[in-house]
Amino acid sequence: DGGITQSPKYLFRKEGQNVTLSCEQNLNHDAMYWYRQDPGQGLRLIYYSQIVNDFQKGDIAEGYSVSREKKESFPLTVTSAQKNPTAFYLCASSLAGGRGYNEQFFGPGTRLTVL
Amino acid sequence: AQSVTQLDSHVSVSEGTPVLLRCNYSSSYSPSLFWYVQHPNKGLQLLLKYTSAATLVKGINGFEAEFKKSETSFHLTKPSAHMSDAAEYFCVVRVMNSGNTPLVFGKGTRLSVIA
Secondary structure (H helix, E strand, C coil): CCCEEEECCEEEECCCCCEEEEEEECCCCCEEEEEEECCCCCEEEEEEEEECCEEEECCCCCCEEECCCECCECCEEECCCCCCCCEEEEEEEECCCCCCCCCCEECCCEEEEEC | CCEEEECCCEEEEECCCCEEECEEEECCCCEEEEEEEECCCCCEEEEEEECCCCCEEECHHHCEEEEECCCCEEEEEECCCCHHHCEEEEEEEEEHHHCCCCCEECCCEEEEEEC
16 A cells, blocks of 8 residues: 555653654655644644755744655654644655645654653 | 635534535635645545636545635535534645645634534
8 A cells, every 4th residue: 555654653752852753655755744733723844855865944843853865754853952842743745846736645643742 | 925714713514414614815826725634633635626727626525615716715615514524624725836835734624513
């Protein structure tokens, strides 16, 4: 089956710890994205990558870091600098290029809770 | 800058009655518009997308949306609600002229369906 996988489904972190969320896709998409979802706020963009070895900050990048060493993988690290990391994190991917019609395909999400 | 406003944070309907979820957008260019659905603790699934080919767009599960440029609206409708339609719905915009840039999400509308 083609799709996007995220792991783990649930993640608990102590304050002051860095944690890494995994995102893998086998759709052969060039572009990948990370969003944060909080109740009543919709989805907010953290980072995105349109090609391997390149990525751009989104609206709320502070306290997060990413890498894009392989086309299939786009891990997100939540650092201790992120003041309020408890949230639902969603990874997405899409075809690159085109005139903007390309929809994004989403993974099932990771729920991060800081203890 | 482009933005999207979902006019209702919560809509409640009875099973078998019509559904209307309202969305207005703001964009300097001709937009590409999407509706996504999210069931609790799940990722997002594409319902439909507007790509300028036709103003009335049909999607999955009996949903459709009409693009009205004069009103800058893209409201989502369904003739008859089912219990399984209860979920969060997101209206999403991308500015077409900017290529494959990230999507901009509305804050979401929670749809409740009463038996």
